[in-house]
Amino acid sequence: xxxxxxxxxxxxxxxEKVYDAxxxxxxxxxxxxxxxxxxxxxxxxxxxxxxxxxxxxxxVVAAKPYDYFSYRWxxxxxHFIGDVTTVATTLVEFAIEEKDGVCKVTLTESGFAALAPxxxxxxxxxxxxxxxxxxxxxxxxxxxx
Amino acid sequence: xxxxxFKALGDPLRLKIVKRLSHGSDYTITTLTKDLGISRQxxxxxxxxxxxxxxxxxxxxxxxxxxxxxxAALESCRRFIISLEQQWDTRLNALKDVVERG
Numbered sequence: 001x002x003x004x005x006x007x008x009x010x011x012x013x014x015x016e017k018v019y020d021a022x023x024x025x026x027x028x029x030x031x032x033x034x035x036x037x038x039x040x041x042x043x044x045x046x047x048x049x050x051x052x053x054x055x056x057x058x059x060v061v062a063a064k065p066y067d068y069f070s071y072r073w074x075x076x077x078x079h080f081i082g083d084v085t086t087v088a089t090t091l092v093e094f095a096i097e098e099k100d101g102v103c104k105v106t107l108t109e110s111g112f113a114a115l116a117p118x119x120x121x122x123x124x125x126x127x128x129x130x131x132x133x134x135x136x137x138x139x140x141x142x143x144x145x
Numbered sequence: 146x147x148x149x150x151f152k153a154l155g156d157p158l159r160l161k162i163v164k165r166l167s168h169g170s171d172y173t174i175t176t177l178t179k180d181l182g183i184s185r186q187x188x189x190x191x192x193x194x195x196x197x198x199x200x201x202x203x204x205x206x207x208x209x210x211x212x213x214x215x216x217a218a219l220e221s222c223r224r225f226i227i228s229l230e231q232q233w234d235t236r237l238n239a240l241k242d243v244v245e246r247g
Contacts, residue, residue, distance in 0.1 A: 007237055075229060
């Protein structure tokens with residue numbers, strides 16, 4: 001069972017420019033969080049600020065110019081502050097592929113199975129109409145997307 | 146609400162409790178939190194976090210408290226993931242604008 005979110009966007013620019021926009025804090029705040037506190041580099045745990053929606057701490061996992069950047073965070077909880085490596089997190093990955101001056105950026109967020117959907121699998125076979133219904137819908141969603 | 150569910154499950158001990166709960170149905174606080182290496186008071190505190198996020202319900206029966214899993218929490222998580230996808234679409238389009246304009 002797959003348990004990932006994957007989205008794509010094509011950008012008319014070189015991979016150097018795209019990579020810079022994804023990894024340079026001065027550029028990142030133009031399209032993602034409002035603010036970045038701390039070092040936005042591998043091994044560090046900077047805090048992303050989303051205005052009135054709160055702040056969330058992330059753990060930068062990898063950065064490979066000009067192809068790849070990834071970090072871990074607590075999904076959706078834009079209020080998590082603390083040691084990111086001690087709690088269940090998802091991995092957010094940006095992969096850049098350039099062809100003829102156009103880049104395809106693939107965003108992957110994975111690790112949801114460590115959270116709720118894994119519970120769904122574990123519960124499979126439990127004699128409950130409610131669970132079966134939910135599992136069917138979840139399975140369909142995660143299996144086909 | 147959905148963020149609260151993920152947050153509630155974003156703790157290794159609470160996740161363990163809910164996994165255990167998903168294996169069967171007839172759990173009380175005592176049987177559910179056995180061998181977890183935490184006090185009854187500590188267990189109650191963790192269960193309360195999960196109950197507040199509506200991942201489970203606590204139902205007092207006599208001297209014991211039954212713990213009941215709430216399947217609707219999963220549906221909330223599914224919807225939550227769809228909303229995450231929409232958020233990423235918005236962000237990626239903003240990234241595209243920033244790069245192509247600059």
